[in-house]
Amino acid sequence: xxxxxxxxxxxxxxxxxxxxxxxxxxxxxxxxxxxxxxxxxxxxxxxxxxxxxxxxxxxxxxxxxxxxxxxxxxxxxxxxxxxxxxxxxxxxxxxxxxxxxxxxxxxxxxxxxxxxxxxxxxxxxxxxxxxxxxxxxxxxxxxxxxxxxxxxxxxxxxxxxxxxxxxxxxxxxxxxxxxxxxxxxxxxxxxxxxxxxxxxxxxxxxxxxxxxxxxxxxxxxxxxxxxxxxxxxxxxxxxxxxxxxxxxxxxxxxxxxxxxxxxxxxxxxxxxxxxxxxx
Amino acid sequence: xxxxxxxxxxxxxxxxxxxxxxxxxxxxxxxxxxxxxxxxxxxxxxxxxxxxxxxxxxxxxxxxxxxxxxxxxxxxxxxxxxxxxxxxxxxxxxxxxxxxxxxxxxxxxxxxxxxxxxxxxxxxxxxxxxxxxxxxxxxxxxxxxxxxxxxxxxxxxxxxxxxxxxxxxxxxxxxxxxxxxxxxxxxxxxxxxxxxxxxxxxxxxxxxxxxxxxxxxxxxxxxxxxxxxxxxxxxxxxxxxxxxxxxxxxxxxxxxxxxxxxxxxxxxxxxxxxxxxxxxxxxxxxxxxxxxxxxxxxxxxxxxxxxxxxxxxxxxxxxxxxxxxxx
Amino acid sequence: xxxxxxxxxxxxxxxxxxxxxxxxxxxxxxxxxxxxxxxxxxxxxxxxxxxxxxxxxxxxxxxxxxxxxxxxxxxxxxxxxxxxxxxxxxxxxxxxxxxxxxxxxxxxxxxxxxxxxxxxxxxxxxxxxxxxxxxxxxxxxxxxxxxxxxxxxxxxxxxxxxxxxxxxxxxxxxxxxxxxxxxxxxxxxxxxxxxxxxxxxxxxxxxxxxxxxxxxxxxxxxxxxxxxxxxxxxxxxxxxxxxxxxxxxxxxxxxxxxxxxxxxxxxxxxxxxxxxxxxxxxxxxxxxxxxxxxxxxxxxxxxxxxxxxxxxxxxxxxxxxxxxxxxxxxxxxxxxxxxxxxxxxxxxxxxxxxxxxxxxxxxxxxx
Numbered sequence: 020x021x022x023x024x025x026x027x028x029x030x031x032x033x034x035x036x037x038x039x040x041x042x043x044x045x046x047x048x049x050x051x052x053x054x055x056x057x058x059x060x061x062x063x064x065x066x067x068x069x070x071x072x073x074x075x076x077x078x079x080x081x082x083x084x085x086x087x088x089x090x091x092x093x094x095x096x097x098x099x100x101x102x103x104x105x106x107x108x109x110x111x112x113x114x115x116x117x118x119x120x121x122x123x124x125x126x127x128x129x130x131x132x133x134x135x136x137x138x139x140x141x142x143x144x145x146x147x148x149x150x151x152x153x154x155x156x157x158x159x160x161x162x163x164x165x166x167x168x169x170x171x172x173x174x175x176x177x178x179x180x181x182x183x184x185x186x187x188x189x190x191x192x193x194x195x196x197x198x199x200x201x202x203x204x205x206x207x208x209x210x211x212x213x214x215x216x217x218x219x220x221x222x223x224x225x226x227x228x229x230x231x232x233x234x235x236x237x238x239x240x241x242x243x244x245x246x247x248x249x250x251x252x253x254x255x256x257x258x259x260x261x262x263x264x265x266x267x268x269x270x271x272x273x274x275x276x277x278x279x280x281x282x283x284x285x286x287x288x289x290x291x292x293x294x295x296x297x298x
Numbered sequence: 299x300x301x302x303x304x305x306x307x308x309x310x311x312x313x314x315x316x317x318x319x320x321x322x323x324x325x326x327x328x329x330x331x332x333x334x335x336x337x338x339x340x341x342x343x344x345x346x347x348x349x350x351x352x353x354x355x356x357x358x359x360x361x362x363x364x365x366x367x368x369x370x371x372x373x374x375x376x377x378x379x380x381x382x383x384x385x386x387x388x389x390x391x392x393x394x395x396x397x398x399x400x401x402x403x404x405x406x407x408x409x410x411x412x413x414x415x416x417x418x419x420x421x422x423x424x425x426x427x428x429x430x431x432x433x434x435x436x437x438x439x440x441x442x443x444x445x446x447x448x449x450x451x452x453x454x455x456x457x458x459x460x461x462x463x464x465x466x467x468x469x470x471x472x473x474x475x476x477x478x479x480x481x482x483x484x485x486x487x488x489x490x491x492x493x494x495x496x497x498x499x500x501x502x503x504x505x506x507x508x509x510x511x512x513x514x515x516x517x518x519x520x521x522x523x524x525x526x527x528x529x530x531x532x533x534x535x536x537x538x539x540x541x542x543x544x545x546x547x548x549x550x551x552x553x554x555x556x557x558x559x560x561x562x563x564x565x566x567x568x569x570x571x572x573x574x575x576x577x578x579x580x581x582x583x584x585x586x587x588x589x590x591x592x593x594x595x596x597x598x599x600x601x602x603x604x605x606x607x608x609x610x611x612x613x614x615x616x617x618x619x620x621x622x623x624x625x
Numbered sequence: 626x627x628x629x630x631x632x633x634x635x636x637x638x639x640x641x642x643x644x645x646x647x648x649x650x651x652x653x654x655x656x657x658x659x660x661x662x663x664x665x666x667x668x669x670x671x672x673x674x675x676x677x678x679x680x681x682x683x684x685x686x687x688x689x690x691x692x693x694x695x696x697x698x699x700x701x702x703x704x705x706x707x708x709x710x711x712x713x714x715x716x717x718x719x720x721x722x723x724x725x726x727x728x729x730x731x732x733x734x735x736x737x738x739x740x741x742x743x744x745x746x747x748x749x750x751x752x753x754x755x756x757x758x759x760x761x762x763x764x765x766x767x768x769x770x771x772x773x774x775x776x777x778x779x780x781x782x783x784x785x786x787x788x789x790x791x792x793x794x795x796x797x798x799x800x801x802x803x804x805x806x807x808x809x810x811x812x813x814x815x816x817x818x819x820x821x822x823x824x825x826x827x828x829x830x831x832x833x834x835x836x837x838x839x840x841x842x843x844x845x846x847x848x849x850x851x852x853x854x855x856x857x858x859x860x861x862x863x864x865x866x867x868x869x870x871x872x873x874x875x876x877x878x879x880x881x882x883x884x885x886x887x888x889x890x891x892x893x894x895x896x897x898x899x900x901x902x903x904x905x906x907x908x909x910x911x912x913x914x915x916x917x918x919x920x921x922x923x924x925x926x927x928x929x930x931x932x933x934x935x936x937x938x939x940x941x942x943x944x945x946x947x948x949x950x951x952x953x954x955x956x957x958x959x960x961x962x963x964x965x966x967x968x969x970x971x972x973x974x975x976x977x978x979x980x981x982x983x984x985x986x987x988x989x990x991x992x
Binding site: 024026027028030031033034035037038039040041042044045048055056057058059097098100101103104108111113116117120121122123124126127128129130131132133134135136137138139141142145160161163164167171195196197200221224225227228242245246249250252253257258261264265268269271272273276280 | 337345346347350413420431435437443444447448449451452453457458553557594
């Protein structure tokens with residue numbers, strides 16, 4: 020590069036300011052002493068204190084994490100199965116419908132998914148008597164359904180990049196297809212499974228629309244709690260809660276990114292070394 | 299289940315053992331494959347396809363004051379198309395569709411205008427910077443969507459520092475009889491578009507970056523070597539080759555933005571609601587399930603076009619990558 | 626080759642279609658035990674499909690394959706006594722070198738000690754013992770190739786299939802590895818079937834070669850047979866350089882044929898092939914190194930005059946392109962046996978030259 024792309028760098032700076040100024044502003048105002056969330060009234064950590072003493076928040080967080088753990092795990096299992104089926108089993112009955120069903124939820128507006136599941140659960144309860152009350156189970160079922168297709172996308176993409184001859188080699192060396200899947204395919208796609216799980220976990224933890232339709236009395240997840248408060252306007256304790264969430268997530272992502280880039284660097288160094296050793 | 303059981307000798311006189319070994323043999327022959335296909339298949343039929351078909355069926359039902367509030371047959375028409383007729387006659391729905399599509403289109407264009415130079419800029423910075431900046435693009439994506447919308451509520455509010463800063467600069471720029479006390483940003487289509495751009499910008503940048511990063515920098519150099527100025531190089535070389543990224547990013551923003559619910563509820567104009575809000579309100583407030591379903595089906599029909607474009611380009615982009623080595 | 630005895634591998638009328646595309650058309654081949662047999666051809670000639678049918682990854686649309694007398698129809702890859710070295714090597718990226726080599730052995734009912742001994746033996750065979758614990762990304766391309774070889778040989782297959790074994794290596798490593806492959810084959814006695822697009826590779830490695838084109842086997846023979854006695858214009862052109870000219874048989878006398886070559890403006894003597902008839906339209910082919918070039922008219926049976934159009938000097942030898950009386954070009958290869966300046970060359974640009982060739986060197990092709 021001979022010329023510095025001044026224009027591009029400027030837009031980049033503006034873009035990142037656009038990304039982060041609202042979040043930073045929110046974080047600063049979480050230390051605002053004033054009850055009016057947008058007017059500065061001196062430094063204070065009282066909203067954090069009130070947050071920690073708020074049992075509702077703790078319960079909602081616990082519920083959200085429970086649902087996210089279960090649904091991410093189930094979604095990873097189901098989503099990986101679907102991804103493997105699409106990538107490896109060329110022909111089976113109803114493949115077209117199947118591949119349609121794993122892509123449609125990706126583009127379905129959340130409101131529609133929400134009302135469709137709610138009507139389904141209500142009618143199911145009318146016919147079978149289950150679910151008598153919506154709540155933990157129905158939310159989890161809904162979360163599994165719409166996050167599994169994201170896992171499928173990730174796994175399918177990884178599987179289509181994968182060198183098929185690795186699987187053929189295992190078969191050639193005496194492994195039956197099921198053993199090949201277990202010994203070779205799953206270990207090789209394990210990074211995709213991990214990122215699929217993380218994706219499903221965050222999607223579940225974050226969801227508000229579908230959850231609001233499939234929840235029932237007593238089951239308030241953290242996003243639902245925030246949603247109900249935010250609809251009434253900006254409040255300082257939500258600022259504090261948001262700050263905690265953003266900082267936690269930021270630290271996790273930064274840590275993961277650092278670990279990944281370190282592993283990648285080490286790998287590259289080893290490859291270079293191996294190449295130089297030659298032979 | 300122990301897979302080794304398939305190889306072991308059958309256990310005479312133990313029907314349970316024999317059943318197990320038959321099961322194991324079935325599992326190894328084709329069962330594992332059938333299970334892998336059938337499990338997610340059944341799940342999706344039960345929890346995606348059937349609920350979806352319920353929506354379609356519901357759009358043709360009649361609203362009744364029962365619980366659940368719909369009916370088929372009896373004194374009601376078997377198939378009721380009145381909902382679909384209302385879509386075209388009731389200005390509420392027409393306006394909602396127009397507002398949604400307008401807001402989503404404008405937001406998509408602004409995402410592109412801001413996202414394209416950002417993505418291009420990301421390909422031009424040094425490698426170590428690039429990884430950090432990419433992470434900074436993705437980071438908001440991992441944090442709560444709701445909280446990102448909320449962050450703007452704080453900024454746009456009447457008394458916020460941001461609003462006051464805008465108000466003061468306006469008042470400084472214009473004659474004093476045009477002075478205002480605050481900028482009315484909240485609860486407007488402007489707010490919806492701004493927040494949509496803010497929340498969906500990463501969806502635009504990432505596919506654009508992916509398609510721009512793949513470009514061979516030597517192509518640029520070749521074009522410059524052949525006498526093109528940088529702006530022409532951009533128009534002739536870079537832009538056409540990043541078209542798949544533009545389409546992908548555009549659809550990733552447009553499709554969810556058109557059906558958005560959280561943003562219009564929190565910062566939108568309540569007197570001109572968007573489709574997502576209409577569906578939700580018809581369903582939960584008015585308890586008119588058939589009409590909510592009708593609007594939902596109409597929204598999905600509108601989304602079919604963009605989705606087809608998207609998947610066509612997606613296939614093309616993948617085909618260009620690796621589709622040539624088939625025997 | 627092995628006479629009347631049942632050949633080790635018999636490929637009988639094998640064909641394979643993918644939809645309307647016929648990848649392999651009615652192929653018949655036999656391979657003897659302990660042989661290095663090459664399938665040679667350009668991309669899309671069906672050689673890889675044939676190899677994959679031997680391994681069991683593809684089922685033939687028609688025909689049968691016998692390995693050691695056993696019909697392979699319907700036998701899945703994991704039950705065949707055949708192992709393959711993949712073009713990409715297909716090393717399991719999540720397993721160490723040692724584990725890669727041991728992978729196939731876990732399906733054999735042998736003790737852990739025997740298994741470890743076998744792995745050690747294989748590591749020693751391919752000289753990778755110091756790298757046993759390394760992961761695939763920690764070793765070089767050449768070492769990976771040897772892991773793939775050791776892994777495929779560990780289960781002592783009856784037949785080893787090698788798909789472009791040297792294509793991923795750089796030129797220097799390739800020559801070295803070629804000889805290593807041959808020596809390993811000699812030590813283990815395993816039958817090798819090699820797929821390659823590289824004719825030099827096929828010539829040096831193989832006992833016999835099958836030249837394939839568009840799904841068909843065009844000729845099978847030893848490297849010498851294929852090079853010196855090509856059966857068709859395709860094979861002649863595919864292996865090595867050659868100049869071909871349309872011609873007509875004038876007279877047959879004993880084992881010599883008198884042929885009229887319009888491009889050379891005269892009649893010439895050539896070694897006749899069986900079944901030739903007088904008046905038949907044929908093609909005469911000449912390898913560049915079989916034609917002698919001189920500035921004076923030599924005393925030879927077949928002499929033709931020409932003019933040097935082009936010459937490429939390679940150091941040890943030179944390649945001339947000479948314009949013949951009819952206007953066609955012929956390639957002539959001359960060894961630069963004498964040391965000296967440019968003037969020491971047999972001929973220079975635009976020189977009038979005399980070309981000559983033995984009757985036995987002229988290849989008569991009837992297809």
